[in-house]
Every structure is written in structure tokens, then in C-alpha cells.
Amino acid sequence: MNCNDCIEHLDSYVDRELNNTEMLELKLHLETCPPCADQYDFQVHLKRLVKVCCDKDEVPPAFREKLRQILL
Amino acid sequence: MAESPARTAFAEEALTHLDTLYRGALRLTRDPDQAQDLVQEAYLRALRYQHSYQPGTNMKAWLFAIMRNLFWDRFKGSRKEDVSLDDVGEFVLYEKLRDEGAKPEADVLDKLAASEVVAAVEKLPPLHREVVLLVDVEGFSYKDAAQTLGVPIGTVMSRLHRARQQLQRSLYDYAVESGIVRASGTHQVPQQ
Numbered sequence: 315m316n317c318n319d320c321i322e323h324l325d326s327y328v329d330r331e332l333n334n335t336e337m338l339e340l341k342l343h344l345e346t347c348p349p350c351a352d353q354y355d356f357q358v359h360l361k362r363l364v365k366v367c368c369d370k371d372e373v374p375p376a377f378r379e380k381l382r383q384i385l386l
Numbered sequence: 387m388a389e390s391p392a393r394t395a396f397a398e399e400a401l402t403h404l405d406t407l408y409r410g411a412l413r414l415t416r417d418p419d420q421a422q423d424l425v426q427e428a429y430l431r432a433l434r435y436q437h438s439y440q441p442g443t444n445m446k447a448w449l450f451a452i453m454r455n456l457f458w459d460r461f462k463g464s465r466k467e468d469v470s471l472d473d474v475g476e477f478v479l480y481e482k483l484r485d486e487g488a489k490p491e492a493d494v495l496d497k498l499a500a501s502e503v504v505a506a507v508e509k510l511p512p513l514h515r516e517v518v519l520l521v522d523v524e525g526f527s528y529k530d531a532a533q534t535l536g537v538p539i540g541t542v543m544s545r546l547h548r549a550r551q552q553l554q555r556s557l558y559d560y561a562v563e564s565g566i567v568r569a570s571g572t573h574q575v576p577q578q
Contacts, residue, residue: 325543325546325547325550326528326543329521329528329546331527331528352480352484352490353480353481355491356479356480356490356491356495357480359490359491359495360479360495360550360553360554361522363495363498363503364503364507364518364522364523364553365522365523365525366500367500367501367503367504367507368409368413368503368504368507368519368522368523369409369523370500371408371409371412372405373404373405373408374418374422377408377422377425378404380426381401381404381425381426381429382401384426384429384430385397385400385401385429385430385433386394386397386398
């Protein structure tokens with residue numbers, strides 16, 4: 315695997331969507347290619363940041379209760 | 387009127403996914419009141435169509451699909467109104483920042499305000515925003531996201547890629563505006 319192949323599949327690798335063989339091939343490339351490894355780390359960091367920031371909103375308790383009243 | 391035990395059990399299970407649905411609705415509508423209306427309507431519709439849910443399958447995905455379909459029907463009027471992302475070419479924030487001598491994670495990502503990250507997500511066109519919500523925020527597999535959105539897996543992948551590109555561009559612009567990084571020349575980075 316070369317760097318172009320690695321970058322092309324980086325989204326799927328970050329999302330753990332490749333098959334076992336592909337995951338292993340990409341992992342081996344990352345272990346021997348610091349520039350690609352840095353980019354991988356960045357993508358993972360960014361994905362985590364998006365999750366953490368968008369996960370903060372909580373359901374207003376009054377709305378939760380209202381729904382329970384309506385549905386149950 | 388007393389509800390049947392089966393309906394109550396179904397509603398109880400459905401309500402365990404309320405956080406996911408509310409967060410999704412909030413990001414899609416960008417308005418807390420509209421988000422609550424959307425979620426409530428989605429739950430009522432889910433109960434109405436309870437018979438179409440197959441026990442043992444992914445209820446969270448099923449509920450999210452109901453909600454996002456309602457969103458498109460009610461809040462957007464027509465899918466034609468969706469605005470696709472302009473083809474801005476590859477924008478690789480990481481490389482951009484490295485070229486400018488910054489340490490991408492420590493110098494930039496860790497300094498971004500959470501509100502700006504949310505704003506960048508909300509700025510994405512809805513068709514791209516919902517893929518980010520499903521895959522990045524809620525952890526859906528590509529397959530489940532494709533099923534939820536009613537599109538092929540390849541479409542999920544391409545929308546996700548473009549959404550992430552746009553997200554990086556927005557965050558870079560914010561980083562420049564807020565002085566986290568210093569602006570330099572063009573934002574375009576040649577595709578590898």
C-alpha cells in the first residue's frame with residue numbers, strides 16, 4: 315500500500331469500515347509512514363471532537379416528561 | 387384511556403433513544419422548539435406504525451429514519467430545496483496547518499470552541515449534516531446509516547467525505563478569524 319491508497323481509504327479506516335485484511339494493510343502502512351500516521355491521528359481527533367461537541371445537548375427534563383405523559 | 391402493555395413496552399424502549407433523536411433534531415432544525423416538535427411528531431408516528439418495526443432490528447436507526455423523513459417533509463417542504471456542497475476540491479486542514487507550521491491537534495483542534503464546532507456542523511447542508519450526525523456523532527455503521535437515509539453505502543461515504551472536507555474548511559476559517567492560526571494565501575490544497 316502506498317500513501318495515495320492509504321489516504322483514499324483513511325475515512326473508512328477511521329470509521330472501522332474496512333475488512334480485516336484492509337484494516338491490517340492500512341495499519342501496517344501507518345506504522346511505517348509517519349506523515350500518514352499524523353494525518354490519521356488528526357482525523358481521529360477531529361472525529362472525536364465533533365462527537366464530543368455535538369453530544370453536549372441534553373433533553374430538557376420538562377420535554378422528556380411531556381413525552382412520557384403523551385406516549386405511556 | 388389505558389394503553390396496552392405491548393404499546394407501553396414499545397414506547398418505553400423507543401424512549402431509551404430520546405437523547406439521540408433530540409440531538410439529531412436539534413442539529414437538523416437548529417432550533418430547540420422545532421426540535422421538540424419534530425421529536426414528538428416522530429414518536430407519535432413511530433407508535434402509529436409500530437407494526438412496521440421488526441423486533442430485534444436497530445430501533446434507533448428506525449426511529450431516526452422516521453424523524454429525518456418528517457424533517458424533510460415538514461421543515462424543508464421538498465428535498466429539492468437542499469443545497470449541495472459546492473465542489474470546492476480537496477481541502478485538507480491537517481496539511482494546511484502543517485504547511486503553516488502549526489501543530490494541528492495541539493495548536494488548533496484543542497483550541498476550537500465547542501460552539502464553533504457545532505456551528506460548523508450546522509452549517510453543512512442537511513443531506514451532508516445528517517450523515518455526520520449518524521456516523522460521527524451517533525456511531526452508526528455505514529450500512530445502518532445507508533439504511534436510515536435510504537441511500538446506497540457509496541452515497542453515505544461520498545457525502546461523509548465531502549461533509550468532513552467542508553467541516554475542516556469551516557473550522558480553518560474560524561481558526562483564522564479568531565487568530566488561532568494566521569491566514570495565508572489560498573485555501574486550496576492540490577489533491578494527492
